[in-house]
Amino acid sequence: MLDGINHSITDILPSRELNSLFEYFKSIYTKERSKVKIFVSDMFTTFKSVKKRFFKDSIHIIDKYHFIRQVTWAVENVRKRIQKDLPTKLRKYFKRSKSLISKPASQLSSEQAEEVALMLEFSEELKMAYKLKELFYQYVLTQPNKTRAEKALNEWLKRAKESNLFEFRFCIxxxxxxxxxxxxSFDYPWTNGPLEGTHTKIKTLKRNCFGMKNFELFRKRILLSCS
Structure with missing residues (x-):
């Protein structure tokens, strides 16, 4: 867990299971928990339960990275399905160029844009998935506030449902x-970016230690190294 303002670690728990988290937050005074105004998390259902139980008055924000990748995963799964039926040479080409399909069109070079256009010609379903992704980037993500985002996201969800693309069902x-x-998330600037950066540091520390069996010892090493 990270403080969103100064990016310092507030604590490290051995498990993110519901019972473990409930026991931990029950031990913290209600007055202290009430000071939390913004609760940022990924889309793990348990975190929603924790927020509702212990941080009722806070505003829950889903980190943008975690909901954006739901769209890119859907497009990627369409690509995987389509390329299975292609000749070997084309299949390898699709696999090598997969990052271009997920990348926003505005960030593609003219040469890369031509490559993507060529790939989309092989499948109407892939073309539809790509258009949905671009609509999400260009229309939904560019909204200036929550009210506008609600309208845009509802419209996008309608389009996604009408596409009947199987791979988008999880995203929807x-x-x-x-x-x-x-x-x-469209009304507030907070993200899990600093937390993800801390995760990377912890993983590097764990590799350098060749793993650690004792959680409390590892917790102290993390707090010392990442403070």
Whole structure:
């Protein structure tokens, strides 16, 4: 867990299971928990339960990286399905160029844009998935506030459902279940970026230690190294 303002670690727990988290937060005084105004997390269902139980008055925000990748995963899965039926040479080409499909069109060079256009010619379904992704980037993500984002996301979800692309069903479900929390992110600048950076440091520390069996000892090493 990270303080969103100064980016310092507030604590490290051995598990993110519901019972473990509930026991931990029950030990913290209500007055102290009430000071939390913004609760940022990924789309792990347990975190929603924790927020509702212990941080009722805070605003729940889903980190943008975690909901954006729901869209890129859907497009990627369409690509995987389509390339299975292609000749070997084309299949390898699609696999090598997969990053171009997920990348926003505005960030592609003219040469890369031509490559993407060529790939999309092989499948109407892939073309549809790509258009949905671009609509999400250019229309939904560019909204200036929650009110506008709610309208844009609802329109995008309607388009995604009408596409009947099997691979988008998980994305649609996730966005529906976390609709309010996702739209909250358009009103506030907070993200899990600093936390993800801390995760990287912890993973590097763990590799350098060749793993650590004792959690309390590892916790102290992390706090010392990442303070």
């Amino acid at each position: 479900t996730a966005f529906t279940n976390w609709f309010d929390e996702i739209c909250n």
